Structures are given as structure tokens and as C-alpha cells.
Amino acid sequence: MDRRAFMGAAALPIAAGLAPAFGQAAWPSQNIRMVVPFPPGGQADLAARPVAQSLEKLLGRPVVVDNRGGAGGAIGNTAVARSTPDGHTLLMTLSSLAVLPEADRLMARAVQYEVDHLVPIARVLADPTLLAVNARAPWKSVADLVADAKARPGVIPYGSSGPYGTLHVSMEMFATNAEIRMNHIPYRGAGPALTDLISGNIQALASAPGVLKQQVEAGTIRVLANFGAERIPSFPDTPTFRELGYPDVEFYIWAGLFGPAGMPGAVVTKLRDTMKTTMADAEVRRVFDNAGSPPAYQDQPEFAAFIASDSARLIRAVRKIGRVEGG
Missing domain, CATH: 3.40.190.150 (Bordetella uptake gene, domain 1)
Incomplete structure (x- = not known):
């Protein structure tokens, strides 16, 4: 410290x-x-x-x-x-x-x-951050995303609220533990990044449940995993990274x-x-x-x-x- x-x-x-x-x-x-x-x-x-x-x-x-x-x-x-x-x-x-x-x-x-x-x-x-992807993306699970990222290192674009901001650190924590490399696209905040996730300009984003919930319900994005230690009431079917074999991915x-x-x-x-x-x-x-x-x-x-x-x-x-x- x-x-x-x-x-x-x-x-x-x-x-x-x-x-x-x-x-x-x-x-x-x-x-x-x-x-x-x-x-x-x-x-x-x-x-x-x-x-x-x-x-x-x-x-x-x-x-x-x-x-x-x-x-x-x-x-x-x-x-x-x-x-x-x-x-x-x-x-x-x-x-x-x-x-x-x-x-x-x-x-x-x-x-x-x-x-x-x-x-x-x-x-x-x-709140724990959640890993979300565009609803039209082919990945139905974290395993799908990891396999694709390993096949195409540095290609899949993900958004953040800016370099070393909350959304960037959480995604890099995931990438480091999964041994993958993705394409970081920084934004001025989660709002603009979410807009581009919905439109398909980026393919993945880590953000808070309250930011993502409405778009998940509208069917424009899909949530693959929860960065918390346990599942949350607003996304009860979303597994934690711990459950998926990534015990050090917690944010x-x-x-x-x-x-x-x-x-x-x-x-x-x-x-x-x-x-x-x-x-x-x-x-x-x-x-x-x-x-x-x-x-x-x-x-x-x-x-x-x-x-x-x-x-x-x-x-x-x-x-x-x-x-x-x-x-």
C-alpha cells in the first residue's frame, strides 16, 4: 500500500x-x-x-x-x-x-x-461489476469468449471508462487471469461505452448492474459473468468468475x-x-x-x-x- x-x-x-x-x-x-x-x-x-x-x-x-x-x-x-x-x-x-x-x-x-x-x-x-457483451455476439459463456480471444489475440474490442478506471482494471484483471489479450477502447465514462456496446462498435464491457439492467431486459446486451464473490439478486442466473474457475477475478x-x-x-x-x-x-x-x-x-x-x-x-x-x- x-x-x-x-x-x-x-x-x-x-x-x-x-x-x-x-x-x-x-x-x-x-x-x-x-x-x-x-x-x-x-x-x-x-x-x-x-x-x-x-x-x-x-x-x-x-x-x-x-x-x-x-x-x-x-x-x-x-x-x-x-x-x-x-x-x-x-x-x-x-x-x-x-x-x-x-x-x-x-x-x-x-x-x-x-x-x-x-x-x-x-x-x-x-456492486460487483458484470461482464456484458453485445447481444449479437456469438459468445454464450465466458469459455466461448476466452476461446475466441485466444484464437484472435488483441482483436476483440472492449470498452472502459478510461485508462486504469474501474471498468478498465476489472477487464484487465479478467484478461490477465484468463491469459488472453483484448483490444482496449477507452471512453470518457460507462455511459458512452454502453452506447457503443449496444450499437456493436465494441463487443464487451464490464459495468455495474444498475447500468446494465435495463439494456439486458431490452435484449440489446447479454451478461456472461459476475465479478463478485457471490451471485446477486438482480442477476441470479449469472455465475461468478469464482464459479467459472477464476478465483482471483473479483472486483x-x-x-x-x-x-x-x-x-x-x-x-x-x-x-x-x-x-x-x-x-x-x-x-x-x-x-x-x-x-x-x-x-x-x-x-x-x-x-x-x-x-x-x-x-x-x-x-x-x-x-x-x-x-x-x-x-
Whole structure:
């Protein structure tokens, strides 16, 4: 585990509580901007919109979702990490949060932000990714796809949310363990990648259940496998990679709310309390359940500990994958 990126994660609640107050004005004193570092249609966007609507009602100020995609999520993550820590700029981001600084180091690039530049507020969703293919593709199973990929190395195109983003890492984890090579096509987010999967411009995509469910029901895509440790209620007939003989292929795409480090402790506390109310709201839970991504709420202390452990696992996976073409 990289100490610069992750040792601060568990201490973030303490650091936030020691932050100096920004004057005496009541918070929020202006509109709140919730940055989603991906285009509409992906897991972070799915998490952000019901949460933003609830926060707006509870806080009495507009909460504007700002989709700022690019670089696998790094552009939006960096923008919030560098923003004024007054509680009026928030971030709804994914598990790639911890991977992207490590990818910068791996690729010998300047690191744009570290995890401890952001303070966790609450986890919202936590789903295993699913491996989906175009419904017109010939593969009816993972074994079919692996056999074809071995016969045509580097040919079958798959999409991702950007280099070393959540969807890229999960697919490279699969490819590494299956000893195959596919053609990585990066997009600015899962939404555009899903559009091209449906049209047939790419042939495979790993994404969250809530992102894929409607298209599976419409018959435009087919799901072959589940990256989780066990089957999920929204896709009960989809086997896990563990069941298929790939015990090391396990990946979860979580979404959580963050703010820039240094926010006043009173603001962090109010955000935590508001998120607790939001995630208990029946309408918010109904939206997530209907999308096939049930709520997976964690308050700040549990979420910070979860980030530290999940990040360590993902960094090990990225280091094992190493430098990849298109990274």
C-alpha cells in the first residue's frame, strides 16, 4: 500500500474535525455543486442524482450535478481535491479514486491528486461489476469468449471508462487471469461505452448492474459473468468468475460521496447526518433497488476503513497488471 495515498484515509475523520472554521456563516450559504467525474449513464451518475435531489430538499439549497468526465475519473476527482474546502463542492466518485494516482506513478506521470486530498462522507452503492457483451455476439459463456480471444489475440474490442478506471482494471484483471489479450477502447465514462456496446462498435464491457439492467431486459446486451464473490439478486442466473474457475477475478464498483480535505468539522458532521437521512429515505432506496443497485450505505468511519482495505487490494491488482497499452 502506498503510504502517501492511503495512510491518511483512516485518519480523515479526525483531520476533518480539526479543520478551521470558514467564518460564522451558516452552511450551506450558496448552491452546492456535486461533481460526477464521468458522463451521464454510469454508476457514479446513478448514485449522484437521487442523492442530490434528497440533499436539496434537506438542506434547502439547489444541489447541481456537474458531470465532468475524462481520464478515467481523474479530471473530476482532481477538480474537487483542489477546490475550496467550504462544503459547497462535493464529489460522487467510484473505486477508481485510489487506482488513478497509482496508475500515474506506474506510467511515470505527474500525480494529480492523492486520496487524502479528499475526505469521505458516505458510501452510497457497492456492486460487483458484470461482464456484458453485445447481444449479437456469438459468445454464450465466458469459455466461448476466452476461446475466441485466444484464437484472435488483441482483436476483440472492449470498452472502459478510461485508462486504469474501474471498468478498465476489472477487464484487465479478467484478461490477465484468463491469459488472453483484448483490444482496449477507452471512453470518457460507462455511459458512452454502453452506447457503443449496444450499437456493436465494441463487443464487451464490464459495468455495474444498475447500468446494465435495463439494456439486458431490452435484449440489446447479454451478461456472461459476475465479478463478485457471490451471485446477486438482480442477476441470479449469472455465475461468478469464482464459479467459472477464476478465483482471483473479483472486483466491486462502489460509489461514495467526498469533499475536499480541510472542510470545517461542523460541515462534515452536517453532511454525514444528512446522508444518513438520505440513505434511509424510502424513495431514494426505491430508486436504487429498481435500478438493480441496492443501497450499500456506510457512514464516514466505516467508509474510510473500507476505502483503505479496498484500495490496497486494487493497487495490488494494478501492479500485477502493470503497464498496459492505452494506459
